Amino acid sequence: MQDRPTFHKVGFDCAWVAAVNRFTAAFIADFCHPDGIINWEALVKFNSGTRE
Numbered sequence: 779m780q781d782r783p784t785f786h787k788v789g790f791d792c793a794w795v796a797a798v799n800r801f802t803a804a805f806i807a808d809f810c811h812p813d814g815i816i817n818w819e820a821l822v823k824f825n826s827g828t829r830e
Contacts, residue, residue: 806814809821 809817809824811817
């Protein structure tokens, strides 16, 4: 394998950071108040499986 893992690590790291940023943005949009505080009611409602 020689240096192939090292060669691909940079691309993997960039993709990983982008994915974390997407998930974080989606969480903030769906489960946080405008001031950034977690909206626990919305999060628990989503997690409990009861949806409208």
